[in-house]
């Protein structure tokens with residue numbers, strides 16, 4: 281039969297009919313092979329040992345493609361297309377988390393920008409670099425709400441708030457997937473890690489999570505719902521045991537919620553080895569039983585457990601797996617491949633100029649600058665730097681490009697990264713004289729290094745002290761028992777502060793830090809996160825005032841590790857005036873939403889369209905915000921609601937809306953929140969039913985609270 285006469289290869293035929301046709305031709309073995317993912321190319325994740333390319337079967341559903349070489353992709357794809365009986369294309373997945381070759385700030389930093397359109401644009405540039413390199417599918421966004429900064433993976437998500445995670449999730453899905461997935465510049469998104477992986481006990485990775493059904497619905501599911509609604513084609517099941525039923529064998533989350541209620545049409549891939557790990561978790565006696573549990577729960581693709589390729593056919597023969605479910609699962613995988621246009625365009629073209637394009641680089645710089653948070657700028661007014669003659673750049677992070685790239689740095693190239701030192705040099709020299717001293721390594725120092733740093737500081741008018749974390753101190757399998765920086769860096773900061781010179785601290789980290797001891801040692805502190813390729817240039821933009829800082833924290837900075845978990849949207853205590861720590865204040869050092877500017881903003885009295893309303897009516901609250909300083913600046917206005925008396929208790933405050941806008945000096949602009957009661961004032965019960973109760977609500981914006989009543 282000529283290819284043109286084969287129904288499933290005919291792009292003019294509706295997708296579901298093409299899939300019917302293809303399924304009718306497939307053997308059970310061919311179907312099962314579509315549900316497996318192996319690896320191709322070299323891997324840089326120490327836990328994930330890849331397989332040898334070339335030995336892969338031609339019938340495989342997917343590979344994790346550890347490369348950026350379209351030729352390698354095309355060679356294996358040719359095998360699938362030409363050497364498998366039915367010529368089904370493979371889908372190539374990759375961990376493109378915050379960029380591919382152009383590296384953007386880590387997701388936690390991105391969230392602090394509160395700039396949703398910019399994040400959407402950035403992900404579209406990342407998608408283009410990836411797709412033109414042979415990637416069809418990224419394992420991103422990670423939307424695990426996280427409230428324990430000891431957990432290294434807080435760097436990969438959008439912070440502690442469900443609504444912020446949901447908003448950035450939807451933006452990244454739109455950015456990655458674009459208008460059509462068949463374009464040569466868009467890729468399929470994957471929401472991960474479904475679900476509640478961020479609830480890791482004591483911040484340790486891969487461990488058991490204790491998640492009540494109420495918390496599942498309140499905190500962990502909303503970002504996933506937003507991603508599914510935005511059209512995300514795939515999800516990744518999580519490693520964690522969710523109160524006794526692991527995420528990779530959880531019928532309630534994988535089938536009941538995702539497929540039955542949310543009507544998701546794509547597929548779920550396991551996390552790496554998470555099916556076979558059901559044995560370690562005590563949910564299966566062996567790999568075969570693990571495969572059975574995972575598959576029957578609604579997990580379609582096996583990433584590197586070799587449970588499905590090995591046992592699924594046997595389980596079907598034994599009648600333990602239903603062939604209808606097999607067909608349904610394969611249909612989901614084929615559907616994604618068809619939507620990506622892989623049957624029509626299986627190969628990647630040659631795009632030599634795909635990396636680091638000007639629009640991508642400028643977005644990287646803008647997003648890096650907007651993600652940086654000015655935590656402190658004391659009355660000495662050291663920032664922005666103005667007319668400074670001698671600048672000492674000191675610290676172990678100053679010349680480290682690795683620290684700036686973060687743990688998932690895709691195919692990022694260190695030499696293409698602007699270090700903090702380079703950024704400062706480019707911006708301030710030759711008007712200012714700039715000297716460097718390392719002062720310490722990240723976790724050790726010597727008397728000689730310290731003395732050199734002190735000498736350099738004494739020479740200078742201002743010290744830019746670049747401290748922080750190594751790139752692998754956060755990310756996967758990178759928990760820390762304390763979130764304070766190592767003693768060596770504290771020692772360095774103390775010596776520098778003792779010189780009496782003005783100190784600006786630049787902190788590069790993948791998590792909130794305990795800065796209680798560091799904070800008094802600096803006049804100004806900027807959290808630059810792991811800002812990516814343009815990090816140093818963006819930091820210089822902020823130091824110089826070329827860009828007015830506008831970042832606000834999407835995750836609380838505790839005073840000490842002992843306060844963890846500490847997050848803004850907690851529920852009320854039985855005795856609000858008691859129950860505090862005896863040894864330290866119970867408040868955080870820098871709360872959620874904290875972030876300074878070089879200008880000042882005043883929030884005027886809010887107005888409400890109607891302070892009493894009925895269930896079906898919308899209410900509009902507006903607030904005038906004035907830039908009362910002398911510099912232009914952007915303000916992110918965060919709107920919270922509070923439901924002080926509910927049949928199921930609610931957090932004291934819940935973010936429900938935000939918007940960021942530029943204001944000229946002296947300009948007043950009105951920000952608006954249109955409240956749709958069903959959307960903004962309701963809450964889920966422990967099974968996800970939506971409850972909307974009449975009564976009093978408070979709308980909180982800046983320093984103001986507005987009372988409204990639903991009759």
Ligand code: BGC
Pocket residue numbers: 325327328344375419472551552756
């Ligand atoms: C991580 C995932 C990642 C996968 C593939 C796992 O170890 O948890 O986030 O997508 O590896 O590299």
